[in-house]
Amino acid sequence: MSAADVVGRVTDPELPMVTLAELGIVREVRESTDGVVVAITPTYSGCPAMEAIRDDIVTALRGAGFARAEVRTVLAPAWTTDWISETGRAKLAAAGIAPPGAAPRRGSGPVPLRLGARPADVTCPRCGQLETEQIAAFSATACRELRRCPACYEPFEHVKEI
Amino acid sequence: MPFDAAAYEALTDHEDDARWAYGTGFADPLAGVPTAVPDDVDRADLAAYCLMLGDDALIMSHRLQQWVTRAPELEDELAIANIGLDLLGQARLLLTRAGEAEGRDRDEDALAYLREPAEFRNVRLAERADADFAHLVARLLVFATWRLALLDRLATSRDPVLAAIGAKGVKELTYHREYAAGWVVRLGDGTDLSHSRMAAAVTAVQPLVGELFQPHEIEVRLALSGVAVDPSTLRAEFDDVLTEVCRVAALPPPAPAAPAVTGGRDGQHGDELGAILAEMQGLARDVPGGVW
Numbered sequence: 001m002s003a004a005d006v007v008g009r010v011t012d013p014e015l016p017m018v019t020l021a022e023l024g025i026v027r028e029v030r031e032s033t034d035g036v037v038v039a040i041t042p043t044y045s046g047c048p049a050m051e052a053i054r055d056d057i058v059t060a061l062r063g064a065g066f067a068r069a070e071v072r073t074v075l076a077p078a079w080t081t082d083w084i085s086e087t088g089r090a091k092l093a094a095a096g097i098a099p100p101g102a103a104p105r106r107g108s109g110p111v112p113l114r115l116g117a118r119p120a121d122v123t124c125p126r127c128g129q130l131e132t133e134q135i136a137a138f139s140a141t142a143c144r145e146l147r148r149c150p151a152c153y154e155p156f157e158h159v160k161e162i
Numbered sequence: 163m164p165f166d167a168a169a170y171e172a173l174t175d176h177e178d179d180a181r182w183a184y185g186t187g188f189a190d191p192l193a194g195v196p197t198a199v200p201d202d203v204d205r206a207d208l209a210a211y212c213l214m215l216g217d218d219a220l221i222m223s224h225r226l227q228q229w230v231t232r233a234p235e236l237e238d239e240l241a242i243a244n245i246g247l248d249l250l251g252q253a254r255l256l257l258t259r260a261g262e263a264e265g266r267d268r269d270e271d272a273l274a275y276l277r278e279p280a281e282f283r284n285v286r287l288a289e290r291a292d293a294d295f296a297h298l299v300a301r302l303l304v305f306a307t308w309r310l311a312l313l314d315r316l317a318t319s320r321d322p323v324l325a326a327i328g329a330k331g332v333k334e335l336t337y338h339r340e341y342a343a344g345w346v347v348r349l350g351d352g353t354d355l356s357h358s359r360m361a362a363a364v365t366a367v368q369p370l371v372g373e374l375f376q377p378h379e380i381e382v383r384l385a386l387s388g389v390a391v392d393p394s395t396l397r398a399e400f401d402d403v404l405t406e407v408c409r410v411a412a413l414p415p416p417a418p419a420a421p422a423v424t425g426g427r428d429g430q431h432g433d434e435l436g437a438i439l440a441e442m443q444g445l446a447r448d449v450p451g452g453v454w
Contacts, residue, residue, distance in 0.1 A: 039194065046252070110402075115406075
């Protein structure tokens with residue numbers, strides 16, 4: 001198995017149903033005679049899982065016979081939820097987590113101020129109800145918000161678009 | 163339910179090096195990021211500027227962490243903790259960049275845990291204790307609105323590391339500002355009691371606002387070379403946002419006050435910062451290199 005395959009199969013520590021490749025945080029895997037260099041992009045600046053992710057990548061590579069592996073950070077361009085693959089989105093939905101919609105596009109000028117309710121068009125991953133409401137803007141992690149479905153009454157998490 | 167020792171051991175007793183959120187000696191958050199400084203940029207200036215923006219985030223993050231277990235609802239507990247975590251992440255990147263630019267072999271731990279209050283360059287707004295939840299959301303609205311405008315302009319900095327930190331931070335601060343503004347509206351446009359307390363909180367934060375837009379000489383120099391943002395250029399955007407939030411919140415527009423509380427960028431702080439550092443630095447100073 002190539003180093004890229006090994007890295008691509010490592011799962012996210014906080015969203016174990018998806019791989020790092022499906023989440024779109026692996027920028028590059030380079031094999032050379034000096035070892036393997038993996039470039040990853042953090043999801044959020046303070047994501048505490050980054051430490052575990054680095055370690056999981058090195059451990060997986062060692063387990064597959066790549067003794068020398070280094071993980072490098074790539075800050076720019078910043079990660080966007082648009083990089084989550086279709087497979088990743090399907091796995092999130094199957095696990096009861098609504099996948100993100102398209103990331104907001106910026107025009108010129110200041111970042112627009114949003115006041116009032118968030119958009120309702122997040123589909124309930126349990127019953128398919130098209131419109132749901134936000135309970136809280138942050139959930140167990142910064143990348144998710146908490147919502148509730150008015151049809152099946154179940155709360156669920158939604159990966160926020162960034 | 164019996165205590166699940168296995169679950170705890172799973173977190174702490176790895177054979178590998180995996181760790182989550184405590185202690186010192188974490189992996190360099192800029193590992194593998196090119197460290198070059200543009201040729202014509204003074205390294206001491208760049209280091210000081212990174213400390214300013216990094217200390218703002220670090221100290222504000224600590225104040226937010228103090229709200230954990232004290233927030234009115236679990237959802238707000240999560241929000242405040244997550245906002246604090248975003249800012250802590252920004253602080254780690256900026257302090258690491260400061261250490262690189264300075265070239266005195268100080269990493270993020272040395273800069274966060276081993277400096278004295280007079281060496282901290284955060285604005286006074288970041289260290290102010292919150293008298294109640296309305297004071298917190300008023301202060302957070304001011305902080306997030308100002309920092310969002312600042313990082314948005316920093317995204318075009320000639321220093322590639324600052325530009326990347328700025329572009330990343332904009333996405334995070336957009337959510338922080340929205341959260342704080344939402345609560346200012348909810349309380350301001352709420353009951354008579356919540357309205358009066360929210361109005362009092364908006365008034366109370368005004369003396370801390372002026373300092374945010376006073377350019378320090380280092381900011382002026384670095385802004386001229388396209389590295390930093392001159393904060394005086396942010397005022398119009400800031401005022402527009404605050405005025406709009408107050409309008410929707412049925413609050414009187416913020417009355418500009420003379421910048422009464424200043425000097426943070428030069429290391430002049432209130433006793434409040436000493437108390438924050440005693441709490442934040444205690445364990446790291448008592449147990450050098452501690453991992454927990």
